[in-house]
Amino acid sequence: MIMDIANIRAQFPILSETIYGKPLVYLDNGATTEKPQCVLDVVNDIYMHKNANIHRGVHHLSNVCTDLFEQARKKVAKHINALSDAEIIFTRGTTEAINLLAFSFGETYCREGDEIVITTMEHHANIVPWQMLCERKRMKLRVAPIFDNGELDVDGMYELMNERTRLVCVAHVSNVMGTVNPVEKIVSKAHSLGIPVLVDAAQSMPHKAIDVQKIDCDFLAFSGHKMYAPNGSGALYGKAKWLNEMVPYHGGGEMIEKVTFEKTTYNQLPFKFEAGTPDYVSAIALGRAVDFMDEIGMINIENHEAEIVKYTIDQLSAIPGVRFIGEARDHSSAVSFLLGNVHPYDTGMILDKMGIAVRTGHHCAQPLMDRFGISGTVRASFGVYTSKEDIDALVKGVDRVRMMMM
Amino acid sequence: MTINEIQDEIVEEFSDYSDWMDKYSYLIEIGNDMPPYPEAERVQQNVIEGCQSTVWIYASLTDDNKIHFEADADAIIVKGIVGLLIRVLSDQSPADILNADLYFIDKIGLKENLTPTRSNGLLSMIKQMRLYAMAFNAKLGN
Numbered sequence: 001m002i003m004d005i006a007n008i009r010a011q012f013p014i015l016s017e018t019i020y021g022k023p024l025v026y027l028d029n030g031a032t033t034e035k036p037q038c039v040l041d042v043v044n045d046i047y048m049h050k051n052a053n054i055h056r057g058v059h060h061l062s063n064v065c066t067d068l069f070e071q072a073r074k075k076v077a078k079h080i081n082a083l084s085d086a087e088i089i090f091t092r093g094t095t096e097a098i099n100l101l102a103f104s105f106g107e108t109y110c111r112e113g114d115e116i117v118i119t120t121m122e123h124h125a126n127i128v129p130w131q132m133l134c135e136r137k138r139m140k141l142r143v144a145p146i147f148d149n150g151e152l153d154v155d156g157m158y159e160l161m162n163e164r165t166r167l168v169c170v171a172h173v174s175n176v177m178g179t180v181n182p183v184e185k186i187v188s189k190a191h192s193l194g195i196p197v198l199v200d201a202a203q204s205m206p207h208k209a210i211d212v213q214k215i216d217c218d219f220l221a222f223s224g225h226k227m228y229a230p231n232g233s234g235a236l237y238g239k240a241k242w243l244n245e246m247v248p249y250h251g252g253g254e255m256i257e258k259v260t261f262e263k264t265t266y267n268q269l270p271f272k273f274e275a276g277t278p279d280y281v282s283a284i285a286l287g288r289a290v291d292f293m294d295e296i297g298m299i300n301i302e303n304h305e306a307e308i309v310k311y312t313i314d315q316l317s318a319i320p321g322v323r324f325i326g327e328a329r330d331h332s333s334a335v336s337f338l339l340g341n342v343h344p345y346d347t348g349m350i351l352d353k354m355g356i357a358v359r360t361g362h363h364c365a366q367p368l369m370d371r372f373g374i375s376g377t378v379r380a381s382f383g384v385y386t387s388k389e390d391i392d393a394l395v396k397g398v399d400r401v402r403m404m405m406m
Numbered sequence: 407m408t409i410n411e412i413q414d415e416i417v418e419e420f421s422d423y424s425d426w427m428d429k430y431s432y433l434i435e436i437g438n439d440m441p442p443y444p445e446a447e448r449v450q451q452n453v454i455e456g457c458q459s460t461v462w463i464y465a466s467l468t469d470d471n472k473i474h475f476e477a478d479a480d481a482i483i484v485k486g487i488v489g490l491l492i493r494v495l496s497d498q499s500p501a502d503i504l505n506a507d508l509y510f511i512d513k514i515g516l517k518e519n520l521t522p523t524r525s526n527g528l529l530s531m532i533k534q535m536r537l538y539a540m541a542f543n544a545k546l547g548n
Contacts (some may be wrong), residue, residue, distance in 0.1 A: 346484075
């Protein structure tokens with residue numbers, strides 16, 4: 001099926017905005033995506049007609065919201081093919097999901113001398129929580145190397161796995177380079193050594209069909225706002241066998257079974273990990289965003305974006321002085337580049353005045369920048385609504401920057 | 407020239423440019439024309455925090471008790487912006503720097519860069535230059 005991009009674009013009100021009098025060219029989807037009308041409508045509808053706190057009320061609206069919240073959980077579970085919706089813990093996003101895991105997994109399974117394996121291309125959200133755990137427990141963080149083309153050195157990663165390794169944490173897709181990591185292979189290898197694996201799916205959920213049973217990962221984290229849902233939504237998927245054993249992260253309301261001043265017993269999954277009032281409005285809207293993507297079809301989204309990535313690389317390659325950071329063979333929806341010796345910030349500032357939104361800088365991946373000996377890149381990142389016209393505007397803009405700066 | 411005379415001169419120069427690309431081209435030109443920054447002062451202590459590009463500002467007191475600023479940035483537009491600040495504030499007395507109302511920033515359309523959230527750190531640069539002025543002012547016993 002060829003996607004009707006014009007029709008999809010028409011569903012995103014913000015795409016008709018003008019910036020400095022020029023049509024918005026939004027190529028910062030890796031940071032956050034825009035929201036379709038159907039998702040915005042859900043948020044509006046709840047606040048206008050349905051709002052009440054979930055799980056607690058005897059009253060009608062509370063039950064309505066609770067039902068919608070749990071339906072959203074089912075939608076997310078089905079979308080990633082989880083065995084049960086109890087394996088979906090709603091969080092504010094990937095960062096909170098990984099912090100939750102680092103605390104609860106760390107407190108339950110880790111002790112001094114243990115090791116955590118990550119990779120060089122992780123986002124800070126999949127580095128710092130593990131560093132904090134390692135400091136807390138006097139553990140060691142081991143970092144898997146990458147190749148110059150931005151691909152993970154999988155064999156190098158395997159060499160780091162041993163009997164002291166408690167967890168392997170890997171990005172499914174690099175937020176800087178778009179590199180797709182072979183997570184199924186990594187999981188299979190780790191499991192052969194009895195090591196569980198966390199997949200950071202923040203940059204893959206919006207772009208690919210995710211099947212947690214096929215990947216067989218033990219944990220998977222993602223953010224709603226990068227997949228057409230509102231801010232403050234996201235989830236940690238975990239296999240029930242782990243989640244049942246792990247101690248809770250936050251204490252408070254809703255996560256308890258019984259509280260006395262002597263002892264508190266905890267609620268069952270997933271509520272054990274959802275203390276306090278969750279952002280149920282955003283979570284419900286996340287359910288709608290999942291429907292939105294499923295209606296289009298993840299395979300169609302993936303194919304469309306693959307074409308956009310290829311087109312972007314082809315077109316940018318024609319500009320003298322452009323070089324790419326990350327040229328992995330399996331390349332998802334982000335392209336990082338530099339233009340000669342031009343500072344990425346200069347490129348970004350000039351593109352901005354042309355109405356083109358890209359991200360510049362280290363992209364919360366400073367160790368990866370160090371690996372390449374650069375201070376930052378210009379990143380164009382794509383979504384379901386990205387058109388070839390967007391890319392043409394980008395290419396024209398980058399060429400303009402070249403003429404001004406080089 | 408006084409601080410305000412220089413500001414008026416800059417405002418006059420920028421009035422020729424209505425298009426942002428022309429303004430940026432002019433900032434690039436200013437950045438490229440800046441005198442070389444002393445390598446000995448390219449140290450962490452002189453780095454302005456809060457910029458996506460790295461900015462260095464160094465200040466010294468001249469024989470006639472004026473503050474002489476030197477600066478560099480690895481992004482050329484940012485270098486042009488800091489170049490403008492230097493043109494306005496360098497070789498002025500600490501008191502005049504502390505009392506300066508930098509209205510030229512608004513008048514040439516750079517005001518949007520003055521919010522603390524902007525990653526080019528214009529606000530941090532001005533703050534740092536004022537801090538130098540305060541320090542030298544104290545040193546001079548004022």
